[in-house]
Amino acid sequence: MIExxxxxxxxxxxxxxxxxxxxxxxxxxxxxxxxxxxxxxSLATLIVTSVVVFGLFALGARSDRWLQNPYW
Numbered sequence: 001m002i003e004x005x006x007x008x009x010x011x012x013x014x015x016x017x018x019x020x021x022x023x024x025x026x027x028x029x030x031x032x033x034x035x036x037x038x039x040x041x042s043l044a045t046l047i048v049t050s051v052v053v054f055g056l057f058a059l060g061a062r063s064d065r066w067l068q069n070p071y072w
Contacts, residue, residue, distance in 0.1 A: 029035060035042065 030039070030042075
């Protein structure tokens, strides 16, 4: 039981640290300074990534078999 708790805490810490670095990079590069020529490619990358993640989420949410897996 302790292993699962520690794994959950470690996973949460990794996600929070990655989000913190991402927000820090966004603020440092786009809010405090002019992004210049990299603004449109960065915006396009953010949009494509969001669409892919949402698509994967929608495919997983529509699946009727995901709880029938013996893993769960």
